[in-house]
Amino acid sequence: MTAPxxxxxxxxxxxxxxxxxxxSLRELGILRDVRQGADGLEVVITPTYSGCPAMGQIEDxxxxxxxxxxxxxRVVTQLAPAWTTDWMxxxxxxxxxxxxxxxxxxTPAGSNVVRFIARxxxxxxxxxxxxxxxxxxxxxxxxxxACKALYKCLDCQEPFDYFKPY
Amino acid sequence: MKPAIDYLLHLADNALVLxxxxxxxxxxxxxxxxxxxxSNVSLDLIGQARLLYQLVASLKGGNCTEDRLAYFxxxxxxxxxxxxxxxxxxxxxxxxxxxxxxxxxxxxxFLYSAxxxxxxxxLEKSANADLAAIAGKSLKEVRYHLRHSRDWLVRxxxxxxxxxxxxxAALDHLFPYTQExxxxxxxxxxxxxxxxxxxxxxxxxxxxxxxxxxxxxxTLVRPPVGGYVTEGKQxxxxxxxxxxxxEMQSLARxxxxxxx
Ligand SMILES: [Zn+2]
Numbered sequence: 001m002t003a004p005x006x007x008x009x010x011x012x013x014x015x016x017x018x019x020x021x022x023x024s025l026r027e028l029g030i031l032r033d034v035r036q037g038a039d040g041l042e043v044v045i046t047p048t049y050s051g052c053p054a055m056g057q058i059e060d061x062x063x064x065x066x067x068x069x070x071x072x073x074r075v076v077t078q079l080a081p082a083w084t085t086d087w088m089x090x091x092x093x094x095x096x097x098x099x100x101x102x103x104x105x106x107t108p109a110g111s112n113v114v115r116f117i118a119r120x121x122x123x124x125x126x127x128x129x130x131x132x133x134x135x136x137x138x139x140x141x142x143x144x145x146a147c148k149a150l151y152k153c154l155d156c157q158e159p160f161d162y163f164k165p166y
Numbered sequence: 167m168k169p170a171i172d173y174l175l176h177l178a179d180n181a182l183v184l185x186x187x188x189x190x191x192x193x194x195x196x197x198x199x200x201x202x203x204x205s206n207v208s209l210d211l212i213g214q215a216r217l218l219y220q221l222v223a224s225l226k227g228g229n230c231t232e233d234r235l236a237y238f239x240x241x242x243x244x245x246x247x248x249x250x251x252x253x254x255x256x257x258x259x260x261x262x263x264x265x266x267x268x269x270x271x272x273x274x275x276f277l278y279s280a281x282x283x284x285x286x287x288x289l290e291k292s293a294n295a296d297l298a299a300i301a302g303k304s305l306k307e308v309r310y311h312l313r314h315s316r317d318w319l320v321r322x323x324x325x326x327x328x329x330x331x332x333x334x335a336a337l338d339h340l341f342p343y344t345q346e347x348x349x350x351x352x353x354x355x356x357x358x359x360x361x362x363x364x365x366x367x368x369x370x371x372x373x374x375x376x377x378x379x380x381x382x383x384x385t386l387v388r389p390p391v392g393g394y395v396t397e398g399k400q401x402x403x404x405x406x407x408x409x410x411x412x413e414m415q416s417l418a419r420x421x422x423x424x425x426x
């Protein structure tokens with residue numbers, strides 16, 4: 001890696017998700033690449049959900065952080081390959097868990113729509129991030145944001161968010 | 167380029183119009199969780215519409231923008247399925263606001279999501295790489311929309327006498343509108359010929375399987391279809407779209423180029 005690319009990675013490392021401030025954009029898999037393009041440095045980001053209101057904020061954060069660090073770079077938004085929770089780093093998942101959000105399972109490989117709906121019960125067990133119990137139940141497919149579902153622990157009785165596989 | 171634009175507008179308008187309809191529940195949901203769920207579904211749909219409008223704007227060039235496409239086209243220029251613009255109630259229920267029926271909302275979302283789960287998957291192979299990329303993202307989202315509406319369809323259909331009757335009535339009312347899915351428009355034919363679009367009739371058997379399995383679980387009866395086939399995707403709409411657009415577009419038209 002060349003010095004400007006390393007400097008950009010280092011500067012952007014401090015950026016966290018606007019709604020989950022414990023996890024960095026790199027750990028979330030939103031910050032995909034820093035590369036030398038034809039017209040200079042390019043920072044590649046991939047949006048999460050199409051309607052995620054945080055994406056505008058994230059792009060602004062990336063631009064202002066680069067500007068403050070004196071790094072001239074263009075921000076490139078890349079749709080394909082589509083962002084997936086499988087890109088989330090292990091350290092990122094551990095931070096989510098410590099923050100009280102159950103981290104996402106691996107996305108089911110190549111599952112068709114009919115199988116997706118059928119939903120194998122065992123694969124969907126989401127352990128409570130507070131007490132570790134597997135005795136949990138989904139209360140709503142959609143939590144405070146589109147990326148999360150709302151669960152309830154039947155042992156410690158606490159509600160919690162589950163970051164859905166995407 | 168023309169076939170791509172007409173087809174992309176059809177997909178975008180579907181997402182925007184249903185997103186706007188679902189958003190009417192924001193602050194009025196039957197329970198807090200459903201208020202939040204429908205708002206999240208709307209955000210996804212409006213996000214999908216934005217990506218598609220941005221793509222159309224880049225193909226058209228000039229001073230075309232996503233906002234221009236969403237806020238400054240009139241009823242006859244919209245290319246959405248008629249199903250998606252109907253209010254949240256049956257044909258003879260009076261005012262939209264006073265008689266919003268959640269069963270109608272759920273049935274509509276289920277019928278459309280079942281189609282789009284199949285269509286987005288097929289469109290991942292579109293010859294238009296940008297559309298294929300949007301399809302890949304949208305597929306991940308619509309699967310959750312389908313799961314959500316299907317669960318509620320089963321819960322309401324296999325629920326109380328009242329919930330069963332209401333969701334069956336909604337199904338009887340809305341199901342004939344799905345005929346429009348399978349009646350190919352000239353714009354669709356052109357897009358298919360160009361390798362951009364997908365012939366939805368090739369998805370019909372899978373759609374039937376998803377729908378029939380859910381209806382059986384929900385103890386609902388699949389209504390017969392027949393009669394007038396709507397042509398919303400060709401710009402011929404019901405009287406309801408004008409009111410929806412008036413509400414959605416009035417602010418942007420009162421303050422053109424405003425930003426905040
Ligand atoms: Zn617990």
